Amino acid sequence: MPEIMYKNYGPIVRFGGTFGSPPMIFLYEPEAAFHVFRNENWTPVRPGFQSLEYFRKHYNKDHNPDESTGLMTEHGEVWRKFRTKVNQVMLQPKTIKLYSHILTEVAEDMIKRMKSKRNEKNMIEGKFDTELNLWALEAIGVVALGDRLNCLDPNLPKDSPARKLIQAVRDVLTVTEELDFRPSLWRYIATPTFKKAMKYYGDQTKLNEFFINKSIEKLKDKGTANEEKGVLEKLLEIDYKTAVIMANDMLFAGVDTTANTIIGALFLLAKNPEKQNKLREEILSKQEKLPYLRACIKETMRLLPVVGGNFRQTTKEYNVMGYKIPKDMFVIVANQYMCMMEENFPQAAEFIPERWIVDKSDPLYYGNTHPFVYSPFGFGVRSCIGRRIAELEMETFLAKLIENFQIEWFGPPMKTRASSINYLMGPYNFIFKDVK
Numbered sequence: 001m002p003e004i005m006y007k008n009y010g011p012i013v014r015f016g017g018t019f020g021s022p023p024m025i026f027l028y029e030p031e032a033a034f035h036v037f038r039n040e041n042w043t044p045v046r047p048g049f050q051s052l053e054y055f056r057k058h059y060n061k062d063h064n065p066d067e068s069t070g071l072m073t074e075h076g077e078v079w080r081k082f083r084t085k086v087n088q089v090m091l092q093p094k095t096i097k098l099y100s101h102i103l104t105e106v107a108e109d110m111i112k113r114m115k116s117k118r119n120e121k122n123m124i125e126g127k128f129d130t131e132l133n134l135w136a137l138e139a140i141g142v143v144a145l146g147d148r149l150n151c152l153d154p155n156l157p158k159d160s161p162a163r164k165l166i167q168a169v170r171d172v173l174t175v176t177e178e179l180d181f182r183p184s185l186w187r188y189i190a191t192p193t194f195k196k197a198m199k200y201y202g203d204q205t206k207l208n209e210f211f212i213n214k215s216i217e218k219l220k221d222k223g224t225a226n227e228e229k230g231v232l233e234k235l236l237e238i239d240y241k242t243a244v245i246m247a248n249d250m251l252f253a254g255v256d257t258t259a260n261t262i263i264g265a266l267f268l269l270a271k272n273p274e275k276q277n278k279l280r281e282e283i284l285s286k287q288e289k290l291p292y293l294r295a296c297i298k299e300t301m302r303l304l305p306v307v308g309g310n311f312r313q314t315t316k317e318y319n320v321m322g323y324k325i326p327k328d329m330f331v332i333v334a335n336q337y338m339c340m341m342e343e344n345f346p347q348a349a350e351f352i353p354e355r356w357i358v359d360k361s362d363p364l365y366y367g368n369t370h371p372f373v374y375s376p377f378g379f380g381v382r383s384c385i386g387r388r389i390a391e392l393e394m395e396t397f398l399a400k401l402i403e404n405f406q407i408e409w410f411g412p413p414m415k416t417r418a419s420s421i422n423y424l425m426g427p428y429n430f431i432f433k434d435v436k
């Protein structure tokens with residue numbers, strides 16, 4: 001579809017709205033996209049999760065209109081004030097580094113779980129995407145909720161809070177998809193899915209509060225004044241509400257994203273065994289820095305990005321390349337498509353992690369591309385606040401996967417389903433052999 005639009009209509013294309021969704025402008029020209037996004041960078045509006053916004057601002061009776069409802073659902077000044085408060089906590093490298101050890105434990109537990117779920121063909125029994133979501137929830141849970149949730153425990157009791165949280169996170173993402181990314185009448189009448197969504201959004205907040213309260217009790221016993229504080233502790237120092245709001249947003253934005261990126265990396269490494277061997281060599285060398293590991297993740301996000309394009313609503317009119325873009329228009333940068341254009345990345349369809357580490361004189365060097373072509377974590381002041389956490393989680397887990405398994409793939413290539421994010425769809429024909 002993006003290809004057809006670009007080839008037929010050129011670098012800036014208006015796509016008429018379908019039932020329930022407004023018209024959109026697609027930008028295929030990085031300089032044009034950069035022009036609009038740079039100008040929108042001071043009061044960035046990124047609509048998207050309207051049913052969640054409705055819950056937080058109107059349905060939730062505890063909401064105080066003077067307070068922020070969170071990063072996913074605020075825009076303009078209210079968003080900026082809140083983001084400024086939490087930026088210092090979420091993007092501080094030394095705070096994030098604290099999680100290296102516990103994320104390694106999470107990764108090791110997931111490897112154990114995968115080994116126990118392998119069948120005689122070395123394939124993982126059950127739904128592979130659900131498995132990866134468990135890893136992602138356990139990983140972001142330690143940051144957002146302050147402790148291990150034990151989602152990976154094979155004997156997790158059915159009525160345990162962790163089990164309820166796993167279900168709640170899934171339910172929230174499912175109803176959001178239905179209400180905000182498919183045609184729906186919920187804006188006019190309270191549809192059954194809308195009613196379910198209002199319940200699920202509330203239930204998840206209560207569960208997050210339950211886990212945060214548990215961590216607060218544990219923190220009381222800690223009593224070590226000189227230790228560097230973690231994310232939850234620092235957010236609690238701002239105030240309790242901020243910690244809960246951020247936990248809601250972290251669990252909303254930080255599960256499917258990392259899980260699908262890992263699935264994509266496994267697929268690309270399985271299809272490119274020589275790259276997989278090179279990566280394994282780096283990991284087994286136990287050197288401190290792992291540039292090839294990072295390059296493999298970057299290259300995965302180029303070829304199979306979870307977010308297909310960056311999104312804004314304009315706050316003024318623009319004239320770009322002879323096109324008029326009106327105020328209040330939804331604009332989306334076709335990053336995924338631009339990343340596949342030969343003029344932006346040589347041998348664009350191939351998985352070449354080397355392009356992220358070769359030197360400037362090499363024609364593959366990534367820096368030859370306009371910086372706006374590839375931006376998997378978004379743009380400017382509104383870019384992904386979980387980026388550092390996501391990178392640490394994914395690097396830690398992918399390293400453990402490659403250290404433990406020789407990964408193969410059979411059958412046709414994996415398919416993508418585009419929705420709020422790009423989902424990599426089953427059947428997941430992975431084979432996980434032990435590394436000898």
Ligand code: HEM
Pocket residue numbers: 046071072083140249250251253254255257258261306307310311376377378379380381382383384385386387389390
């Ligand atoms: C592979 C992993 C991830 C990718 C590719 C990703 C990508 C993105 C993108 C493209 C945006 C929109 C940025 C913009 O509009 O300019 C975003 C926003 C956001 N992400 Fe991530 N993300 C990932 C993981 C995470 C994780 C683990 C968390 C949890 C800490 C997280 C939390 C958020 C939040 C809260 C926002 C909203 C920021 C705001 O509007 O101020 N993300 N992410």
